[in-house]
């Protein structure tokens with residue numbers, strides 16, 4: 128009965144690398160229609176997260192010609208596949224964030240949960 | 254028992270005008286720590302919405318030197334004070350958006366609800 132992260136996470140996750148340009152990341156967000164992108168290293172391990180908020184910050188500071196690694200957040204709040212939904216919601220609330228990557232024991236990204244996914248659980252008929 | 258929009262909306266809403274610059278809007282989003290800003294006319298009526306996603310789109314298209322009215326969304330999905338929470342969640346899901354302004358009968362903005370506010374309702378202890 129109790130829903131877990133694996134049941135609501137999106138599994139088709141687009142990732143970016145630290146050396147990519149902010150402009151290319153912006154194009155990825157628009158093409159995908161989402162706001163968050165996990166940043167992974169050469170061996171596909173999670174090393175950061177970059178969001179449309181970070182890109183807005185780059186605009187505010189006149190830094191849009193930079194790279195992902197210049198503006199990404201490195202201390203990433205994550206979720207695990209079998210986290211109960213209440214735990215995921217608690218993490219979003221505590222850190223005032225709108226998405227958490229779901230990682231496996233080796234820190235590979237296996238999914239993404241956004242506050243929009245959480246809100247869908249409250250929509251009528253759910 | 255049934256929660257309504259008025260109970261979870263934030264009431265301190267920062268608004269912007271159509272003629273303001275994209276750079277100034279970005280500064281507003283960063284200062285406030287949020288992603289959405291309602292756009293209002295001279296007589297404080299809702300005429301659009303601009304988000305960090307729109308700013309990312311401006312970065313993708315090389316348009317960051319423009320104005321709010323160049324990139325804002327004009328057909329705004331809104332909520333009303335006595336909308337049940339399920340209705341608000343349904344609107345967010347249907348239009349694939351992460352926030353709705355709450356307006357009164359004269360289209361004045363009296364609050365804002367984000368998918369983060371919705372997600373908080375699922376956090377343990379709620």
Ligand SMILES: C[S@@+](CC[C@H](N)C(=O)[O-])C[C@H]1O[C@@H](n2cnc3c(N)ncnc32)[C@H](O)[C@@H]1O
Nearest residue numbers: 176180200202203204223224225226227286287
């Ligand atoms: C603190 S939030 C404030 C705005 C809004 N609450 C949101 O989440 O977009 C924005 C910052 O949170 C960071 N962030 C987003 N998701 C994160 C996560 N899962 N772990 C750590 N930081 C994250 C972003 O990189 C960005 O710098």
Ligand SMILES: C[S@@+](CC[C@H](N)C(=O)[O-])C[C@H]1O[C@@H](n2cnc3c(N)ncnc32)[C@H](O)[C@@H]1O
Nearest residue numbers: 160161302306326328329330349350351352353
């Ligand atoms: C379609 S969503 C896709 C990304 C993500 N779901 C989000 O909401 O940020 C992004 C677009 O939705 C628009 N938008 C956000 N809130 C809206 C609302 N309440 N009514 C109409 N459009 C809205 C923004 O202006 C932006 O152009």
